[in-house]
Amino acid sequence: MKLSRREVVKLGLGTGASLVLGWRPAFGQAPSLILRAIPSSGETVPAVGIGTRDYRVGPSSSERAPFKATLKAFAELGGTVLDTAPSYGNAESVVGDLIAELGIRDALFLATKVDREGRQQGLDRMQSSMRLLRTDKIDLIQVHNLRDSDTQLATLREWKQQGRIRYLGVTTSSGRQYERLDGIMERETLDFVQINYSLASRRAADRLLPLAADRGIAVLVNLPYGRGRLFRRVGERPLPDWAAEIDCTSWGQVFLKYVISHPAVTCAIPGTTKDYHAVDNMGAARGRLPDEGLRRRMEQLYDSLPE
Ligand SMILES: NC(=O)c1ccc[n+]([C@@H]2O[C@H](COP(=O)([O-])OP(=O)(O)OC[C@H]3O[C@@H](n4cnc5c(N)ncnc54)[C@H](OP(=O)(O)O)[C@@H]3O)[C@@H](O)[C@H]2O)c1
Numbered sequence: 683m684k685l686s687r688r689e690v691v692k693l694g695l696g697t698g699a700s701l702v703l704g705w706r707p708a709f710g711q712a713p714s715l716i717l718r719a720i721p722s723s724g725e726t727v728p729a730v731g732i733g734t735r736d737y738r739v740g741p742s743s744s745e746r747a748p749f750k751a752t753l754k755a756f757a758e759l760g761g762t763v764l765d766t767a768p769s770y771g772n773a774e775s776v777v778g779d780l781i782a783e784l785g786i787r788d789a790l791f792l793a794t795k796v797d798r799e800g801r802q803q804g805l806d807r808m809q810s811s812m813r814l815l816r817t818d819k820i821d822l823i824q825v826h827n828l829r830d831s832d833t834q835l836a837t838l839r840e841w842k843q844q845g846r847i848r849y850l851g852v853t854t855s856s857g858r859q860y861e862r863l864d865g866i867m868e869r870e871t872l873d874f875v876q877i878n879y880s881l882a883s884r885r886a887a888d889r890l891l892p893l894a895a896d897r898g899i900a901v902l903v904n905l906p907y908g909r910g911r912l913f914r915r916v917g918e919r920p921l922p923d924w925a926a927e928i929d930c931t932s933w934g935q936v937f938l939k940y941v942i943s944h945p946a947v948t949c950a951i952p953g954t955t956k957d958y959h960a961v962d963n964m965g966a967a968r969g970r971l972p973d974e975g976l977r978r979r980m981e982q983l984y985d986s987l988p989e
Pocket residue numbers: 732733734735736765766826827853854855876903904905906907908909910913934951952953954955956958959960962963
């Protein structure tokens with residue numbers, strides 16, 4: 683019997699996840715999670731996390747059930763890095779409620795953002811994040827899309843000293859901001875940078891990813907699926923034979939393994955609202971990764987497909 687991913691998840695994550703993730707219990711333990719060190723501290727995090735840009739949902743438990751199941755599956759599979767933002771509708775409040783209900787706050791590496799002009803507005807926004815996420819310590823706050831970065835980074839440094847956050851950083855998902863980001867990475871002491879990088883958008887690898895490695899800055903990768911564009915491009919094509927060589931059972935895992943095999947990348951944060959996608963995505967945090975040669979073949983294959 684061939685099970686759909688959804689059915690596999692329903693069976694329970696112990697056996698089900700191992701089937702989806704491409705190994706069988708009879709053949710022993712699942713490969714261990716791929717962990718990456720944050721350069722500024724040495725602390726490790728799994729190489730795949732989760733994005734919550736689409737966690738905009740009403741208050742009823744029936745509406746929220748799929749989101750709760752997704753976060754539960756993510757955490758049960760060892761996922762920790764969760765990225766959110768005050769500008770994602772009511773996502774911070776949804777995430778805060780659900781992780782409290784699931785009792786997983788302490789197991790997570792919680793990342794959010796600040797997106798305001800001016801010191802007081804930034805402070806108000808960050809205090810609101812703390813309240814909505816229902817925590818007194820946020821692991822990482824990032825200046826969203828570099829907005830008023832000088833002012834906000836100054837506040838973030840104070841918060842880090844006071845122990846209210848553990849790490850600080852900046853984000854972008856637009857090539858138009860790369861030059862400015864480059865300057866900030868050169869000038870400032872950052873723990874993290876968050877940037878878009880995928881088989882479809884490889885520009886970050888030209889200069890910013892190597893710069894992050896040189897400067898000892900951890901890298902979170904947003905838009906690893908180009909908001910779903912990568913799936914549309916491969917369509918119904920079967921996986922290439924080489925996918926098995928890197929323990930991939932889905933296109934999603936191929937796309938994520940391309941991202942996390944870049945030596946400067948700390949963690950990819952695919953956005954998902956589906957438990958079976960969280961299981962699929964966490965499958966990319968285990969097993970073998972492509973070498974340089976295979977990474978080139980992945981790029982060639984992707985580029986050869988019609989847009
Ligand atoms: N400037 C910034 O700071 C910035 C900008 C953009 C994004 N971000 C962060 O990065 C995260 C990721 O970006 P994103 O969510 O916009 O885009 P993305 O991760 O590139 O793609 C998300 C899309 O892929 C689908 N998906 C996820 N896993 C899948 C799987 N295994 N198989 C098939 N489809 C799958 C999701 O649908 P389902 O929900 O149905 O799974 C969703 O439609 C965001 O959630 C956010 O936290 C930050």
